[in-house]
Amino acid sequence: MTASMPHVMNTYGRLPIALSHGQGCRVWDTEGRRYIDGLGGIAVNTLGHAHPKLVPALQEQTAKLIHCSNYYENPLQEALAKRLCELSGLSAAFFCSTGLEANEGALKIARKYGHDRGITKPEVIVFDKAFHGRSIATLSATGNPKVQEGFGPLVEGFVRVPFNDAAAVREVAECNPNVVAVFLETIQGEGGINPARWDYLREVRQICDEQGWLLMLDEVQCGIGRTGKWFAHQWADIKPDVMPLAKGLGSGVPIGAIVVGEKAKTILGPGNHGTTFGGNPLSMRAGIETLDIMLADDIMGNAARVGAHLKAALERELAGVKGVKEVRGLGLMLGIELDRPCGVILTRAMQAGLLLSVTADSVVRLVPPLILSQAEADEIVGLLVPVIKTFLAEPQP
Numbered sequence: 025m026t027a028s029m030p031h032v033m034n035t036y037g038r039l040p041i042a043l044s045h046g047q048g049c050r051v052w053d054t055e056g057r058r059y060i061d062g063l064g065g066i067a068v069n070t071l072g073h074a075h076p077k078l079v080p081a082l083q084e085q086t087a088k089l090i091h092c093s094n095y096y097e098n099p100l101q102e103a104l105a106k107r108l109c110e111l112s113g114l115s116a117a118f119f120c121s122t123g124l125e126a127n128e129g130a131l132k133i134a135r136k137y138g139h140d141r142g143i144t145k146p147e148v149i150v151f152d153k154a155f156h157g158r159s160i161a162t163l164s165a166t167g168n169p170k171v172q173e174g175f176g177p178l179v180e181g182f183v184r185v186p187f188n189d190a191a192a193v194r195e196v197a198e199c200n201p202n203v204v205a206v207f208l209e210t211i212q213g214e215g216g217i218n219p220a221r222w223d224y225l226r227e228v229r230q231i232c233d234e235q236g237w238l239l240m241l242d243e244v245q246c247g248i249g250r251t252g253k254w255f256a257h258q259w260a261d262i263k264p265d266v267m268p269l270a271k272g273l274g275s276g277v278p279i280g281a282i283v284v285g286e287k288a289k290t291i292l293g294p295g296n297h298g299t300t301f302g303g304n305p306l307s308m309r310a311g312i313e314t315l316d317i318m319l320a321d322d323i324m325g326n327a328a329r330v331g332a333h334l335k336a337a338l339e340r341e342l343a344g345v346k347g348v349k350e351v352r353g354l355g356l357m358l359g360i361e362l363d364r365p366c367g368v369i370l371t372r373a374m375q376a377g378l379l380l381s382v383t384a385d386s387v388v389r390l391v392p393p394l395i396l397s398q399a400e401a402d403e404i405v406g407l408l409v410p411v412i413k414t415f416l417a418e419p420q421p
C-alpha cells in the first residue's frame with residue numbers, strides 16, 4: 025500500500041502528487057502546482073480538461089439520463105455508431121466501456137467466425153511487443169512477458185510473430201489451417217510507439233483477404249484523430265474488418281467500441297455478447313460530442329500540424345545527443361527512444377512541470393490532448409529536452 029492511500033490496492037507505481045483540476049492542456053495538483061499535460065490521461069483527454077463545449081453537454085446529459093441498460097432501444101447509441109461508421113467506412117458498432125473490453129469482444133468475434141466456418145480450435149495471430157489489455161484473454165494476446173507473469177495458464181489460441189514482418193505472417197498462413205484472424209495495433213503504444221509500416225499493413229490486409237481471415241486493428245490508443253487521420257490505418261489506405269476503440273473516444277468518460285465491417289457485422293447475434301454499462305447514454309453523449317467538436321474545430325488537423333511541429337522540434341533539439349536513439353510516431357503520439365531505461369524521467373519531468381510517461385522501459389511517450397497549441401508544444405520541448413540531456417549526461421550505474 026502507498027503511505028497516503030492505504031485503502032487502495034497497490035497496483036500502480038504512482039507519482040506523489042494528486043491532481044485536483046484542469047483547464048485545456050494544463051492541470052493543477054492539490055498543492056497548487058501547475059503542469060502542462062503531455063500525457064492526456066494516457067491518450068484519453070482528447071479535448072483536454074474542462075472543455076467549454078463538452079462540459080455543458082455532459083452536464084445536460086447527466087441531468088437527463090446517465091444509464092438505462094440495453095433492454096431498451098437507445099438513439100444515442102445509433103447516433104454514435106452511425107458517425108463511427110461514416111468516419112471509418114465500416115458498417116456497425118458495439119459499445120462497451122474500456123479498451124480491454126473492446127479487444128475481448130474482438131477476440132470473441134474472431135473465435136465465433138472460426139466456429140461458424142467449422143474451425144473448432146480457432147487461432148489468432150498476435151505480435152511481439154503488443155499490448156491489448158489486462159484481462160486474462162487480452163494479456164495472453166499481449167506480447168510483454170511482464171504483463172503475463174503470475175497469471176498463467178494463459179489463454180490458448182494465439183500464434184505470436186514479429187511485428188512489421190509480412191513474411192512471418194505468410195509462414196503461419198502456409199502451415200496453420202486454424203488461423204482465423206490477425207490482431208495488431210496500427211501503432212504499438214505500450215510497446216514503445218512502434219508504427220506499422222504502411223506497405224506492411226497493406227500486405228497483411230492482402231494476406232487476410234487471400235486466406236479469408238479477419239484483419240483486426242486495435243486502435244484503442246492510436247485512433248480518434250490522434251495521428252492526424254480519424255484512424256491510423258487510414259494512412260495506409262486500407263480498412264480493417266474489426267476495429268476496437270476506447271481511450272480518446274469519450275474525452276475522459278469511459279467508453280469502448282468495436283467497429284466492424286461487412287464481413288464481421290453479423291458474426292455475433294442476440295445472446296452472444298453484452299455488458300451492463302456498454303452504450304449508456306452518458307458515454308454515448310461524450311462520444312458524439314467529442315467527434316462533433318473535433319469536426320467543428322478541426323482538432324484532427326491540429327493534431328497533425330502541432331504533432332509535426334513537436335516532432336520536428338524534438339528531433340532538432342535532440343539531434344546528436346548521445347543516448348537518444350530515435351524520435352518516432354505520428355501526430356500527437358510520439359516516442360523518444362533512449363539507449364537505456366529511463367523511468368526516472370517521469371519524476372524529473374513532473375518536477376519540471378510536465379506530465380508524460382515512459383513506456384517499454386526506455387521510451388519517453390507524449391500523448392497530449394489533441395487541442396495542444398504550437399506554443400504549448402514549444403513549452404513541452406523547453407521543459408523536456410533539458411531533463412533528457414541531464415539524464416543522459418549522468419554516469420550510468
Ligand SMILES: Cc1ncc(COP(=O)(O)O)c(C=O)c1O
Binds near residue numbers: 122127213270
Ligand atoms: C492499444 C491498446 N489496447 C488496449 C488497451 C487497454 O485499454 P484499457 O486500459 O482501457 O483496458 C490499451 C491501454 O493502454 C492500449 O494501448
